[in-house]
Amino acid sequence: MEISHNETFIEIYRLCYCKLKLLRLEGFKIFIAEDDVWYSEILRYHLELNPDFEVRTFDSGKKLKAALHLKPNVVTLDYSLPDTNGKELLAYIKSESPDTQVVIISGQEDISTAVDLLKEGAYDYLVKDDDTKDRIWKTILHINENVSLKDEINILKSEVEKKYDFSKTIKGNSPAIRKVFRLIEKAISNNITVSITGETGTGKEVIAKAIHYNSERKKEPFIAINVAAVPSELIESELFGHERGAFTGAQTRRKGKFEEAGKGTIFLDEIGEMDANMQSKLLRVLQEREVVRIGGNEVVKLKCRVVVATHRDLLQEVKKGNFRQDLYYRLLGLPIDLPPLRARKEDVLILTKHFIDEYAKENGVNPKKLSEQANKKLLAYSFPGNIRELKAVIELATVLADGDEIEPNNINFPSTDPLSDLTLEVKSLKEYTNIIIKHFLDKHNNNVIEAAKELQIGKSTIYRMLKEEHIN
Numbered sequence: 001m002e003i004s005h006n007e008t009f010i011e012i013y014r015l016c017y018c019k020l021k022l023l024r025l026e027g028f029k030i031f032i033a034e035d036d037v038w039y040s041e042i043l044r045y046h047l048e049l050n051p052d053f054e055v056r057t058f059d060s061g062k063k064l065k066a067a068l069h070l071k072p073n074v075v076t077l078d079y080s081l082p083d084t085n086g087k088e089l090l091a092y093i094k095s096e097s098p099d100t101q102v103v104i105i106s107g108q109e110d111i112s113t114a115v116d117l118l119k120e121g122a123y124d125y126l127v128k129d130d131d132t133k134d135r136i137w138k139t140i141l142h143i144n145e146n147v148s149l150k151d152e153i154n155i156l157k158s159e160v161e162k163k164y165d166f167s168k169t170i171k172g173n174s175p176a177i178r179k180v181f182r183l184i185e186k187a188i189s190n191n192i193t194v195s196i197t198g199e200t201g202t203g204k205e206v207i208a209k210a211i212h213y214n215s216e217r218k219k220e221p222f223i224a225i226n227v228a229a230v231p232s233e234l235i236e237s238e239l240f241g242h243e244r245g246a247f248t249g250a251q252t253r254r255k256g257k258f259e260e261a262g263k264g265t266i267f268l269d270e271i272g273e274m275d276a277n278m279q280s281k282l283l284r285v286l287q288e289r290e291v292v293r294i295g296g297n298e299v300v301k302l303k304c305r306v307v308v309a310t311h312r313d314l315l316q317e318v319k320k321g322n323f324r325q326d327l328y329y330r331l332l333g334l335p336i337d338l339p340p341l342r343a344r345k346e347d348v349l350i351l352t353k354h355f356i357d358e359y360a361k362e363n364g365v366n367p368k369k370l371s372e373q374a375n376k377k378l379l380a381y382s383f384p385g386n387i388r389e390l391k392a393v394i395e396l397a398t399v400l401a402d403g404d405e406i407e408p409n410n411i412n413f414p415s416t417d418p419l420s421d422l423t424l425e426v427k428s429l430k431e432y433t434n435i436i437i438k439h440f441l442d443k444h445n446n447n448v449i450e451a452a453k454e455l456q457i458g459k460s461t462i463y464r465m466l467k468e469e470h471i472n
């Protein structure tokens with residue numbers, strides 16, 4: 001019997017050893033608290049088959065407590081030690097070393113005690129019998145994998161944090177973006193709600209993440225939700241969660257985004273698109289600082305920071321009656337306005353260089369240069385899609401450029417803007433004027449009155465020019 005168990009162990013061990021080796025680079029500490037010395041030594045023998053496991057044994061609760069500062073990964077705990085019981089020791093371990101996982105080993109099966117202990121944080125409850133060693137092995141393997149995954153998540157998190165070190169990633173040196181940097185610093189050092197405004201693609205989400213990943217909340221979740229992208233009938237349950245059976249289709253209980261954010265940051269993007277009914281619900285949640293899942297009555301305290309963004313002028317929306325004034329003031333907090341790219345031309349070339357370098361790094365090629373004419377073409381364009389559009393344009397230009405230099409013909413704007421080519425060639429004033437008139441006529445479907453209105457000139461001027469210049 002014993003031999004077949006040994007074989008099973010060694011087999012499982014062989015299968016899993018390589019995986020464990022990959023998963024963990026340092027020793028995995030296992031403490032066995034067991035007053036039956038013989039049983040304790042058998043466990044130690046089996047667990048030490050894995051050279052990555054550092055196993056220590058303790059025959060009393062007192063001795064185990066004295067060694068807890070070594071922060072074991074796992075404690076296997078005999079439920080009835082001579083000087084204490086499993087329940088008391090579990091609570092002690094959880095308070096002194098919260099990351100330590102505790103596997104309770106009991107001489108007898110007692111379901112209600114097992115349930116109690118699991119509720120209080122025990123990882124598993126095993127009954128001593130011939131199979132216990134196999135089951136401990138598997139349980140420890142699970143714990144080891146979980147610890148490795150947690151380590152991996154922490155490494156990824158710190159990489160994300162590095163990525164959002166805003167002084168390195170948010171490019172730009174215009175007075176406008178420098179003002180934004182100063183506001184981000186303010187937002188980082190306190191918990192005030194932040195409202196970010198700016199046209200699409202100006203970097204609102206980048207700013208929200210920079211605030212989160214540079215604040216004290218950086219280890220907690222950053223949860224983003226685009227209000228405009230969620231159908232209005234689902235938004236309440238997305239934000240606040242729901243209980244099982246709260247409505248047709250609610251088959252399981254689900255946490256809302258506020259609850260998911262915990263002590264982190266919730267980013268409500270496109271807040272200006274929220275409908276009136278939902279606005280009043282959100283206002284109540286923000287005022288009371290608590291949420292209740294749909295169909296439930298458990299109150300969940302709100303601990304997250306709120307960052308909102310919109311491309312709309314919210315005050316204007318308040319005036320038009322589309323956005324609640326009280327909600328507007330509750331959300332305003334620290335306002336950060338991101339000017340469009342066309343209003344910070346200094347940043348266009350800085351961002352262009354950044355995107356060229358980024359592309360080269362990602363693709364393992366040398367960064368290309370921008371010819372002077374290509375520079376001019378970029379600066380003359382209005383970038384309705386802002387930084388997102390610039391990034392796409394530069395990536396395409398880098399691909400299209402044959403040599404080391406990006407030429408104007410490699411730069412293609414998705415939205416054709418004839419005015420952007422205006423300064424590329426030297427023209428007479430009359431020629432410039434014709435191009436402008438043609439552009440505005442096109443824009444208004446040849447409606448002379450509308451074009452004249454936008455250009456703030458008389459319609460007869462346009463008719464005269466059409467006649468003189470034979471413009472169709």
Ligand SMILES: Nc1ncnc2c1ncn2[C@@H]1O[C@H](COP(=O)(O)OP(=O)(O)OP(=O)(O)O)[C@@H](O)[C@H]1O
Pocket residue numbers: 169170171172198199200201202203204205206207269311351354387388391
């Ligand atoms: N200052 C910046 N430096 C470098 N890259 C930036 C900067 N601002 C924005 N970007 C890049 O531009 C793109 C658009 O940014 P982001 O998604 O944050 O814009 P947005 O304003 O939230 O857009 P939308 O309103 O459409 O949601 C992203 O690829 C982002 O990495």
